[in-house]
Amino acid sequence: MNIFTSLFTSRAVATLSALVVILVGCGAGIWQLNRAEQKILLGESLGAKLQMPILNVNEDDLSLEQAAERRILARGRFMKAEAVWLDNRPRPIPEGGTGAAGQSGFYLMMPLKLDGQETILWVNRGWAPRNNENRIELPPVKTVDEVVMIEGVAFPHPGRVYELGQKDDIKASPRIEQNFDLALEAKHYGWKQLPFILRESNSLKKDGLVRNWPSPTNGVDRHYAYAFQWFALALTGFLFWLINGLMKYRRELAANGDRG
Known part of the structure; x- marks a missing residue:
């Protein structure tokens, strides 16, 4: 059994679950960054107009x-x-x-x-x-x-x-x-x-x-903090999936070696 089969083919449910967590985390993190950018642009626009x-x-x-x-x-x-x-x-x-x-x-x-x-x-x-x-x-x-x-x-x-x-x-x-x-x-x-x-x-x-x-611009720092949390969740989901897959692969290699 090769590593691709061990990580993906034999772990379809785990892979799909990890993919959902990664997509949700990255999507929510990007949305929070966009909200922060919108507030910054709004603050700059308001600040410029207040000088008029x-x-x-x-x-x-x-x-x-x-x-x-x-x-x-x-x-x-x-x-x-x-x-x-x-x-x-x-x-x-x-x-x-x-x-x-x-x-x-x-x-x-x-x-x-x-x-x-x-x-x-x-x-x-x-x-x-x-x-x-x-x-x-x-x-x-x-x-x-x-x-x-x-x-x-x-x-x-x-x-x-x-x-x-x-x-x-x-x-x-x-x-x-x-x-x-x-x-x-x-x-x-x-x-x-x-x-x-x-x-x-x-x-x-x-x-x-x-x-x-x-x-x-009130709340911009909070949006950045939320974005960090969502990206951290996505990274954690990926690392959990990868580490468990590698451990499974090593166990399979050891098991095959014992039978040999």
Whole structure:
């Protein structure tokens, strides 16, 4: 019996199992590396756009392409009654920051009626913790009634979480939602609104909200660690298959020699 027969032909099940482990490990490792690369590219793009001149939505009618990831100024009045609380959102912790990163809470989405216009800009005002004992109790947040000037960064949406089914209508207040759909809001209210949301940047404002937004590159090291673990699993599967095959081959050689 030659070594090829000992390693492959007589060990079809073991070979197939090892192949599955290797393919899964390498595939998952490559996916983790790709996710890290995507975050790095996103961080570089955002960093470059943040250095560009600030835009003012009260002066220019901006498209999503023009505004995306750019710094934005907006002057208007918040519409408290139409607030949307996005559930199951983790506390934002910046790179190198400390805090209860695993703490769950809400993003507060609130429409801002632009000063002197009928146009609406949806603003992600920040994060607030939820009451774990009473899950429908909303956290106390201060909202001024007068016209305010806010600054933030424009995004297509505030981020999405997994949700069963597709929402096609808006329910009564208070609105606690899993996700936020700009098109659905415009259809429901029938108002003119800008095609992006503004993630407010002022982390010093004392209104009960947290705005320590993390960098897009947060978690890159974790992706590299996960990739290493998956590649290590693939290598372990291959070495286990190879070593056991070689040991089997040596036993067969010894057995054949004894019979000779």
